[in-house]
Amino acid sequence: MGYEPQADFGTPASRASGTVTLTIDGYDVTVAAGTTVMRAAAEAGLAIPKLCATDSLKQFGSCRLCLVEIDGVRGTPASCTLPVAEGMAVRTRSDQVDRLRRNVMELYLTDHPADCTACAEGDCEVAAMAATVGLEAIRYAPGENHLCEDIDRSNPYFDFDPAKCIVCSRCVRACDEVQGTFALTIDGRGFASKVSAGLPSDDFLTSECVSCGACVQACPTGALQERTVKELGMPESATVTTCGYCGVGCTFRAEMKGEQLIRMVPWKDGKANRGHSCVKGRFAWGYANHKERILNPMVRASIDEPWREVSWEEALAHAASELKRIQATYGRLSIGGITSSRCTNEETFLVQKLVRAGFSNNNVDTCARVCHSPTGYGLKTTFGTSAGTQDFDSVDQADVVMVIGANPTDGHPVFASRLKQRLRQGAKLIVADPRRIDLVRAPHIEAAYHLPLRPGTNVAVLTAMAHVIVTEGLADEAFIRDRCDWNEYREWAEFVGDPRHSPEALAPVTLVEPDALRGAARLYATGGNAAIYYGLGVTEHSQGSSTVMAIANLAMATGNIGKPGVGVNPLRGQNNVQGSCDMGSFPHELSGYRHISDASLRRMFEDDWGVPLDPEPGLRINNMLDAAVDGVFKALYIQGEDILQSDPNTKHVAAGLAAMECVIVHDLFLNETANYAHIFLPGSTFLEKNGTFTNAERRIQPVRRVMTPLNGFEDWEVTQELANALGLGWSYTHPSQIMDEIARLTPTFAGVSFAKLDELGSVQWPCNDAMPEGTPVMHINGFVRGKGRFVVTDYIPTDEKTGPRFPLLLTTGRILSQYNVGAQTRRTANTVWHPEDLLEIHPHDAEERGLREGDWARLASRAGETTLRVTVTDRVAPGVVYTTFHHPATQANVVTTEYSDWATSCPEYKVTAVQVSPSNGPSDWQESYEALTEQSRRIAGVEAAE
Amino acid sequence: MSYTLDRLVYTVNQIARNLAREHDPEAAVADHVAKFWDPRMRTLMFDHLAAGGKGLDPLAKAALRRLASARIGGLDAG
Known part of the structure; x- marks a missing residue:
């Protein structure tokens, strides 16, 4: 397999309908109308020399290398800016064109290093173009040039x-x-x-x-x-x-x-x-x-002891023995597992299968518990399926985009770039967020409305928007009558239409200026195709599920569902959050979001797996930890998640883990959770495995092994070996076989196979006989559940209240350069941009506390306290502070509380009442935790990594 | 009350508050608990209910009572 750079057609593909036929160098070429001559030639395999043109950018016409001749046209126009025309006759070569190109290249080369290493290696087109145009020598004597200018090496990459x-x-x-x-x-x-x-x-x-x-x-x-x-x-x-x-x-x-x-x-x-x-x-x-990757399995009898490296056989046999011992001692329900949203669909499917078929219970959960579980609940309730409605391409047809509780430029930057492209084309933007996120005002972009709501009042804001839409007659009644339950709509409309839900009445709660809210609601309802994109600022609340349903209500009420350019679009946090949920990682449901209590469904899985399944829902992560503290939950297999750092109320998480007799961590690094682990199974990176990830648009995409796993095994193989150590007798030899099993057992995946993914590149589920090439936009002719369901979402304030002791509201989030708990990005040069978590605080709040930029501050809630440096900014409103959770040294989740979404137990990370005060340095917790970590990461006979 | 029991009481009350506008809120709360709570958690609540149900909101209490009687009747399949 040799190396070929990606094809470059010089200018973007035309989106125009219709075709044009022309001749290029005597060949008939038919292309889409609006195509440039350069692209038409490239599509026909007749590459025209170029330097300033590339097909990811609009045509520019600068380098003058792509000149061509056209019959009946004077001069030599640049092919990159010249659109094709019917009957046009193009000559890409002639004596005149060749001479002009050589002259151009000659000038370029007078100011290009003769010893350009990139040219020599083939990563610089200058030498290649010089050869292409036949330039053999430079006639000009050396003159003024740029050859001695300093190289900017400031970027780490x-x-x-x-x-x-x-x-x-x-x-x-x-x-x-x-x-x-x-x-x-x-x-x-x-x-x-x-x-x-x-x-x-x-x-x-x-x-x-x-x-x-x-x-x-x-x-x-x-x-x-x-x-x-x-x-x-x-x-x-x-x-x-x-x-x-x-x-x-x-x-x-x-x-x-x-x-x-x-x-x-x-x-x-x-x-x-x-x-x-x-x-x-x-x-x-x-x-x-990274040198800190753990490549050998390790065990220890207690978390006070150093780790001892052992063979895979010994580690897996020990793990199986411990799991069996604990079940024999404490009962079948005393153990469980956690699947990872960072691992592949196939790996996730196997972990939940291990729990259901091997542990004989349903104590399986996934990190989506703490991020998008309310999306699953809310969209299943209203639309009938637990997923976003659109593909990302849909944003190109949106006229109005509402971003609520998401910060795409940091959290989902590539989608943010596509969104910004659409906004620069004229689409209108509504941002509902307590912070003035970058999208509110970016180069050539300004939100039509920024609704800087008080954290925790999403439902009130959405209800007030619904109030405006209903009371001002902006609802799409034809759509509602056709597609939704009319009676439920009437009840909902009556509820939101009540004067107590007007923007004015709710302003004291939301702190949103009523005129702005009314304007935003009118724009959303009447501005054309309107799409809602949301993130964890929606889900991570005590009313996360209600907020998702309130969003769905708005979309249905305005007919913004079932076509390109609209929809309800959850921006998923981790790479495979959607997939891990699809694969049956939640304790109450099997793959495809089907409840475990369904006897006929269970029978299908039982027949396939050859074991009986427990009909009762299992424990969620938070329930596992509670049960552990109660002394009845004793062992946990955790694949690719760091619950100690990512889950709320760190002290409770630590207490739960410490109460277990066997914690098995399967990961790349000795993460924070591993401080409490007894068995460590080394994991493999996404570069070392085959499988699939499913992104936020339900797109199932191949993950391909490009290097041998440093630990020796792909993660699915490790899970299989653990299953076999427990006597399950699995015999998968490739993840494609696991996907075949998923497809066999999951109607929405029925048409998915590795062969199809190889053929199409990716598919969006549902992918089955009805939609063999997948489903870019859902609910086109009807909702999955039949009629769309309007749900009355009463605003119920969180019980996490500010008061004299804790007068500020803390909300948390992520930053562009870091990812989740930082286990990966902290071990890269990305730390140059974000070496530590900072606390954003408004100038007024900072001044009241005597805090200046860069000062250490104590951040305290009723759950705990930590210290970190402050950055003073009016991005946050007075009364609100914000931080990230990327660094274990900060442990922001020491501060967050156990309050959670009423329906799914998704933690309320976004609202914690806190106090901020000057500090001299790390808190007692941080100091003792650092000591614990140091002790816990000792490996017998191995020198500690830095 | 233990931490877990305290949390469960809080959570079922929270569920009740959020499902109070359903057509049959008692059934909705009972259904939610049956669908999403593991048997031990339900048993803890049934025992707590039997002991007087301290801290439970009326709707939560009624829903749990309904669920408990369904369980006795063998209908607690979620």
């Missing part, structure tokens, strides 16, 4: 070498058009023109550059080049796989040199990311080879 830059603007245009950050510009004029990041005093690191890599990908020369390519050389092969970070599910070409990953390049044909990437997926994969 790529360098900018002005000597190699041809000022084609591809990087600037990529930053503008694709990423939408507008961090780069061409500074100066004429010979003085140069690419500049931010102000003249800035370098790439200090500028507004977000290191998405779009500029590096767009650069036709070696001016912007990955550090790894410089250090390790060009890749020799490429395999398309799916990113292991957020729920956008970007697909990348893992470009390899043997088993060495050289770079991750976003795949242009990826249907989720359309060739774009963010700093995490593009660059932050170094954790895969």
